[in-house]
Amino acid sequence: MEVMLQALALLLEPYTLMVILLASFFGLFVGSMPGLTATMATALLVPVTFFMAPVPAIAAVVAASAMAIFAGDIPGALLRIPGTPASAAYTDEAYAMTRKGEGEMALGAGVTCSVFGGLFGAAALMFFAPPLAELALKFSSFEYFWLSCLGLACAILVAPGSAVKSTISLLFGLLIACVGIDSMTGYTRFTFGYVQLTGGLSLIPVLVGMYAVAEIIRYAITIDAPITIAQKKIGNIFAGQIPMMWKYKVGIMRGNVVGTLIGALPGAGADIAAWVSYAMSKKFSKEPEKFGTGHVEGIAEAGAANNSALGGAYVPATVFGIPGDSITAIVIGVLYMKGMNPGPTIFIRNPELIYAVFLSFILANLMMLPLGWIAIKSAKQVLSVPRSILMPIILMFCLVGSFAIDNTVFAVTVMLIFGVIGFLMEENGIPIAPAVLGLVLGPLIENNFITSMMKAEGNFLPFFERPIAGVLGVVTILVWLAPLAVWLWRRSQGHRAAVRA
Amino acid sequence: MKFNDAIVGLVVALLGAAVIAQAGYFPKARHIPYGPGFLPTILGVGLAICGVLLIVRGISERRTQPLLKLGEWSRSPRHVFGFALVLVCLAFYALFADDIGHFACSVLILLVLIGHLTGRWLRALWISILASIAIQFFFVDLLLVPLPWGVLEPYSGWFVWR
């Protein structure tokens, strides 16, 4: 308890509080700008925090990333351009709500569920970090392979419309993930001789292209004046949130748990957590037919999941020095730099520092309520600027964001090409979301498959030999085969009915 | 720009076939019969199958689905121009940003796009200059993103206030 008080005192120093506040505004800005992500917010903070004291440095990263993940929902709901990949899963849903005039409900759910999820993740981190980290350490490539296959099933579950077209989109996403040096064998694939392509196609330029550039193209060719969201009143975003959260309490709780666990597993972070939770929400919903038409249930669950994943990712990072996601991969470097070497000793050697970091999670998430409100209000102000001015400026931010991910102008070429591809896909009824999930999951599936195969010396049996892997494998196969079985059964029933008639 | 499903299917199927053909040349990993060509081959087969399914669907719907249905915008020169302008601006940046620098590209692109969309060029000019300065300040000076200086390179020291 004394340690907690010491930690609290460290956190409540005026300098630290000021840093957290500034970092929060920074995170909100970065998250709500398409093309700038939570990971990039962290990367951009590295030089700034490089010469700060440990607690403000890490607290700045914590606050900025938490705010950014939430703020990614804002342009998703208002412009149908996800601010960060973690919002991509439910961007269409949120935008559909806004079009129906339920924008404040979509955005309010974004804030309140993000806060709830973030607090849950922080609590899990504070009280269950060691056992959760032990669990995460039981996962080898076999378990990861099955998990990523389960993740793929989400794409098909989530996608509306034609199953064939969703599958094409997913396969295309997986294919673009293959471009560049295969990290398992070092072999260069589909680069056509360009050194720039050896690094592969980064998620951000592709995402920005498919969503933002395609949206801007659509705007440039829209003849009827588009619905201006700003004309629709965005009232009190907190109105009706408590009944909503109570109604979907099971789903939101499930989102919290799933998000924390996925965050704690090394290699998977907030992006994947949001997808999985959104898909689970639809699967277990009493009204799955409402999904895709502007229904808050999935947004609440996935919004909670992506923020709880942030806290979860710090579990293996602090306990074993193994990053839980792309943000903590950077944070570990910062921890080392500050002499807070991750590992079990961090809780013994300087417990007040690490607990100050954990408390900063709670503080940042509490601050998200007022700051989120401010962000949404100012986003509304920004949207009162005519689209004809706003859209080109958004394009410029996307351009800079794509550049900053790898510091090369080549990213702009990628953005352009995928803008055209994304535009054509949408026009022809091929959904974009599965492609994004494919791009996120592609390397995870392939690397873990090849690693597992190397370890298994080419046999499939070891994929089921370890207890967790065996269970996951069976579940995965069932999930993939169930729709087929249902389809065959229905078909035979229909056939029988036809025969009877 | 809605194509008949048969055309979309054909493109997808050809992509799949090309991927399968390429992946055949990839080597295997050490000690196992799987390698960098394994996943692409599966993806290629999947794309080819989906492509064929779309072709079949497209042909069966050929009466109701024209080969290519362009949106209303295709008959408005102004909107066709707008469509092209977005692409040309991005291509311009991709090709010339390293040489003439981010700042000049940013002003030009914003000016052209805002000018075209609003039709008020003078206002577009000052908005594009102000926005470009803001972006330059925030990203280059504050966040140290190394956007290309281009022609301003020899003078980059003057614009950095650190």
Place this chain on the structure above:
Amino acid sequence: MMRRHILSLAAGAALMFGLAPAAEAAWPERPVTIIVPAAAGGGTDATGRLLAKQLQDIFKQPFNVVNQGQAGGVVGHTNIATARPDGYTIGVIYPYAQYKLLGQADITRDMFQPVAQFNFDPAGFHAPANTPHKTLKEALAAIKANPSKFKIGCGGPCGGSWDIPVSGLFIDQGIDTKQITFIPSNGAAVSLQELAAGGLDFVTASAPEAKALIEAGKVHPLVVMSDDRIPAFPNIAPVKEQIGKTFEGGAWRGVAGPKGLPQDIVQSLEKALKQIYDSAEFRDAMTARGFGMRWRTSGEFTAFLKEHEEFTARIMTALNMVKK
């Protein structure tokens, strides 16, 4: 009309700036870019930033770190090598010989002007905590007796800083390395996680990378590939103590520019780097982060790169990893 006017204006401005003569004043007269072929937050990035800050203090010009970590460093190394050799783009380089051998990019020492090496971290060799092979000798004997049975994680892509020196030791000990299954990964953390999860028999990685898991009692370190014990890990016996032979290998980092960098710039940079290397500030920061210190002058570093390329080529050929 308006548009053409603006364009010509911009062209005119460009011409004016372009024609302005760049006076041959003392280098550097404007900000210098340091390309770091690694992502922000990693070890290479940290060393790059430490250097940048102190170079900035010495030369009174900003030294900006640019992270280009894509393709395991191929892109960053290529961009250092192909930059204009005017002294305004330099970079931090690290083991690169495998790129050419794996057919990823033709990067060789002829493309660089080495300035100085400032860091060396010996490779380590680790087993899970419950391993039956408690010492290097036992592990080597077991691998020698039955090489095809063992799965060794490379702590990154195979052919990197850690597995190549350890493979060199294996070859020296007469182990048939071609039969060993080397498992690549996306970085040391992934391999170490796999080791702790029971999926691997051994992992090659540096001791600092494994530190958290060693302290947690999940990983048993067998050796560090150096002659002397490293200060941060006094309990891990080096190769020399365990088998009585000199074997040194691992990751190194140094500053280099593109070939053709003017000699006066090389000299003033080398002098500044030596001053930084000797400063308490730099030493403390490097030690805190677990980085080893090693100084090589421009000349020594140049010779060392040749050694690095030849050694890597020899080992990778023996491992049958070279792409024909």
